[in-house]
Amino acid sequence: MNLNFFKYQTGLLCLWATLSLLASQPLRGQDTSLVSLIDIDNEYPINKGVLQVLPDPQGKFTIQQVSSAGFQQKFSSNAKINDDVPVYWVKLSTQATLQHEKDWVMGFEPWDSIKLYYRNPKYKDFNENDIKKTGASLPMSKRDVKLSLDREHPFLTLPIINNTRQTFYIRLAGAPHFSHQIAPKLYSRAYILEKKRSEKYIQGLHLGFILTMVLYNLLIFISVRDYSYLYYVMYLLCLGTIFMTNDGDGIELLWQEFPWLDTHLPYFLLPLVLIFNTSFTRTYLNTRINSPNADRVLKLMIGLMITLLGGIITFTLTQQGSVYIRQYYYIYYALVAVVITINTIVAFNCIKIGFRPARYYLFANIFLFISIGIALLYFWRGSIWNGQIALQIGSAFEAILFSLGLADRINTLKRDKELANDRIIRQLRENQEILKENQAIKDQANEELSRKVRERTAELVERNKEIEIKNKNITDSIRYAKTIQRAILPNTEKLCQVFNNYFLVYLPKDIVSGDFYWLRHFADEQQTFIAVGDCTGHGVPAAFMSLIGTATLNETVNQKKVYNPADILGHVHESIRVSLQQADGKNEDGIDIGLCLIEKDPESGEKRKITYAGAKRNLYCVTKQARELIEVKGDRKSVGGMQKEEKRKFNNHVAHFNEGDMLYLTSDGYTDQNGDGRKKYGKLRFLQTLTDMSLLSLSEQRKELVQELREHQGDAPQRDDITILGVRL
Numbered sequence: 001m002n003l004n005f006f007k008y009q010t011g012l013l014c015l016w017a018t019l020s021l022l023a024s025q026p027l028r029g030q031d032t033s034l035v036s037l038i039d040i041d042n043e044y045p046i047n048k049g050v051l052q053v054l055p056d057p058q059g060k061f062t063i064q065q066v067s068s069a070g071f072q073q074k075f076s077s078n079a080k081i082n083d084d085v086p087v088y089w090v091k092l093s094t095q096a097t098l099q100h101e102k103d104w105v106m107g108f109e110p111w112d113s114i115k116l117y118y119r120n121p122k123y124k125d126f127n128e129n130d131i132k133k134t135g136a137s138l139p140m141s142k143r144d145v146k147l148s149l150d151r152e153h154p155f156l157t158l159p160i161i162n163n164t165r166q167t168f169y170i171r172l173a174g175a176p177h178f179s180h181q182i183a184p185k186l187y188s189r190a191y192i193l194e195k196k197r198s199e200k201y202i203q204g205l206h207l208g209f210i211l212t213m214v215l216y217n218l219l220i221f222i223s224v225r226d227y228s229y230l231y232y233v234m235y236l237l238c239l240g241t242i243f244m245t246n247d248g249d250g251i252e253l254l255w256q257e258f259p260w261l262d263t264h265l266p267y268f269l270l271p272l273v274l275i276f277n278t279s280f281t282r283t284y285l286n287t288r289i290n291s292p293n294a295d296r297v298l299k300l301m302i303g304l305m306i307t308l309l310g311g312i313i314t315f316t317l318t319q320q321g322s323v324y325i326r327q328y329y330y331i332y333y334a335l336v337a338v339v340i341t342i343n344t345i346v347a348f349n350c351i352k353i354g355f356r357p358a359r360y361y362l363f364a365n366i367f368l369f370i371s372i373g374i375a376l377l378y379f380w381r382g383s384i385w386n387g388q389i390a391l392q393i394g395s396a397f398e399a400i401l402f403s404l405g406l407a408d409r410i411n412t413l414k415r416d417k418e419l420a421n422d423r424i425i426r427q428l429r430e431n432q433e434i435l436k437e438n439q440a441i442k443d444q445a446n447e448e449l450s451r452k453v454r455e456r457t458a459e460l461v462e463r464n465k466e467i468e469i470k471n472k473n474i475t476d477s478i479r480y481a482k483t484i485q486r487a488i489l490p491n492t493e494k495l496c497q498v499f500n501n502y503f504l505v506y507l508p509k510d511i512v513s514g515d516f517y518w519l520r521h522f523a524d525e526q527q528t529f530i531a532v533g534d535c536t537g538h539g540v541p542a543a544f545m546s547l548i549g550t551a552t553l554n555e556t557v558n559q560k561k562v563y564n565p566a567d568i569l570g571h572v573h574e575s576i577r578v579s580l581q582q583a584d585g586k587n588e589d590g591i592d593i594g595l596c597l598i599e600k601d602p603e604s605g606e607k608r609k610i611t612y613a614g615a616k617r618n619l620y621c622v623t624k625q626a627r628e629l630i631e632v633k634g635d636r637k638s639v640g641g642m643q644k645e646e647k648r649k650f651n652n653h654v655a656h657f658n659e660g661d662m663l664y665l666t667s668d669g670y671t672d673q674n675g676d677g678r679k680k681y682g683k684l685r686f687l688q689t690l691t692d693m694s695l696l697s698l699s700e701q702r703k704e705l706v707q708e709l710r711e712h713q714g715d716a717p718q719r720d721d722i723t724i725l726g727v728r729l
Contacts, residue, residue: 034094034165035186037095037104044185046106050092051091051092051182052076052077052090052092053076053077053078053079053088053090054071054074054089054090054091055088056085056088057087063117066169079183081180083175087171087172089172090169090170091168091170092169093166094160094168095164095165096163103189103190104186105156105157105187106156106158106184107192109175109183110136110153111135111173111176112136112174113133113138113174114135114170116169117168118132118166118168119166132144134156135154148248152262156170207243207244210236210239210240210243213236213403214240217403217406221233226410231276232402234272234276235273236399238273239395243391264316268313271308274336277343278305281343281347282298284409285358285361286355291346294346294349301339301342305339336372343365344362347365348362356408356412357406357408359405361401363401364398364402367398368394368398374394481511485512485513485543488550489518490519495519499728502726503699503725504517504726505670507669507718507721507723509720514534514536514537514721515532515546516532516546516550516723517725518531526600527597528599529557529595529598530595530598531593531594531665532594534617534723535590536590536641545591548576548579548580552571552579556571556572565597565612565613566613566650568595569613569615570649570650573639576639577643580640582641589641590640591640592668593614594614594617596610597610598610601656607657608658608729609656610632611654612653612654612655614633616634617668618631618633618634619631619664619665620632620666621657621662622662622694624660629690629691630655634650637650660729661728661729662726664724666723666724667721669721669722670686670722670724673713675716676715676716689705705724
């Protein structure tokens with residue numbers, strides 16, 4: 001009995017060993033190149049011993065060529081991927097021995113294009129129509145399996161017939177950047193769907209957590225307007241989108257018809273993740289104040305990453321760039337490591353200077369470092385799912401610590417603000433006491449100042465009264481001087497006796513004028529002298545000069561009997577220089593004057609002979625018939641003033657005019673008058689005005705000249721004395 005029991009145990013042990021061996025090698029049947037499918041297994045990793053691989057360097061092989069007998073010996077078990085080979089053909093043989101039929105699917109790494117050729121039992125050879133397609137470059141609607149069963153891996157259904165040996169040919173094009181060998185997996189459809197359900201549950205928890213943190217921190221940003229929260233929200237959004245893309249949810253749920261977006265989006269988002277992470281680091285750690293040197297480094301990093309993003313976008317827009325951009329993934333990994341390392345060093349420095357919220361940031365980066373290390377270890381061992389879980393756990397811990405850090409930062413800032421407010425309140429109270437003391441001193445000083453101001457005001461009022469009295473006396477004296485000056489100048493009655501038609505514009509700048517006009521008529525000889533003078537300056541000094549000029553003219557003509565205009569000006573010049581002692585250089589005042597002698601023309605009784613002498617003044621004549629303006633120019637030297645020559649001489653200018661012609665003698669006040677724009681009226685404009693109005697009556701001419709002057713002058717003050725004497729012959 002014991003012997004039988006021993007035999008029974010030995011038999012059971014051998015059976016268990018045999019079953020264990022079979023279970024550990026589910027792909028091995030009697031034929032090592034055959035995948036044997038049995039009921040107890042639902043997952044079959046396709047190792048290189050089972051796969052038969054044929055490189056297609058030109059990508060031109062057809063299914064008829066590959067499935068032909070001549071090509072079979074070209075297949076080998078070498079499943080390594082060479083970057084120089086764009087297309088690979090894979091031959092897979094299966095033998096299903098199942099009591100319960102199952103649907104089978106095969107998952108691949110994200111090759112751009114995957115085509116499965118299978119033999120229809122109706123035909124002997126493979127047919128181009130018996131084909132199933134999938135691949136990372138195909139929209140989800142055109143893939144054989146329209147679900148994301150295992151992250152971003154595309155799947156094909158295998159039409160396996162039970163109790164039948166079958167051979168499948170698979171064309172693979174566009175190898176994924178991270179794969180080094182061809183290693184598909186075969187699953188029963190029910191098994192992979194159940195596996196996907198559990199994995200999607202974990203992925204959903206992670207994405208839900210990320211979305212919750214995004215909404216929570218976005219609401220806080222809207223409330224407090226702290227840009228740290230905004231950068232953190234953008235960082236989480238970009239990071240969550242990358243995880244969603246890698247998990248296959250993006251292509252399955254959001255951009256089913258845009259496979260290019262699914263394969264390239266992470267390469268655009270990763271620089272944005274680093275940009276927002278670094279921007280969050282700057283604002284969260286307040287490096288502008290806590291660490292200015294580090295702040296400059298972080299800003300430089302942001303600039304470099306923005307440049308990198310622009311380069312990626314530009315490079316990807318090209319056909320070659322769109323293909324090769326995924327081959328430079330290691331640059332991204334290196335960039336992530338550099339950015340996290342620099343940010344960690346900056347956080348450590350902020351902790352050293354006593355910035356408490358930096359501790360959360362440092363611990364978050366440490367957790368992220370650990371999770372990245374664990375993920376890389378899993379990736380190296382081929383466990384992509386576990387590596388992905390490690391990254392998700394690390395990012396979740398980072399998000400939690402960042403949120404705690406932001407809350408602690410707000411509390412720290414709040415405490416600092418309260419302390420600052422307390423200091424401000426104490427300072428305000430101290431300032432208030434100081435202000436009270438200052439106010440008392442100020443009130444006392446104001447009282448003293450008011451007293452002195454009252455005294456000073458009384459003194460100023462008294463002095464102002466004295467000044468007003470003196471000014472009134474002076475003004476009265478000047479007004480009396482005006483009366484005297486008016487009495488000396490020819491009056492209207494005298495002008496009317498000599499000239500039937502004349503007008504006079506006489507506008508002093510001040511009460512008295514430096515301009516004067518002079519008239520002397522000899523009835524017997526039918527000779528008339530008229531003159532207009534412009535003395536240096538204006539006001540009282542110029543008025544005295546006008547009195548001297550008038551007196552000197554009267555003396556020269558009436559007493560000395562000088563009737564030659566040039567000689568008259570010469571005598572006036574000498575008299576002024578003697579009267580004002582100008583030979584000693586003590587005075588340089590003078591008179592610009594135009595002197596005109598009007599008499600009958602001895603050759604023609606109808607015409608008038610005009611003899612003119614001028615000292616810096618010209619005579620203007622406008623003929624009645626042709627309305628032609630004739631300018632008779634005087635000498636370019638004044639009467640009186642500085643004299644460089646031995647004796648000053650003036651010249652006569654003789655002209656003949658008809659009755660009805662106009663003569664004009666003027667000072668320079670009219671032409672020099674400026675308007676609101678500080679632009680002078682000007683000589684050319686003045687002469688044109690005289691010509692245009694020469695046919696008007698003398699009263700209308702005077703009115704026109706005064707109106708033209710006022711329109712030009714506007715609100716500008718009068719610049720000089722103005723005198724215009726017009727006579728119609």
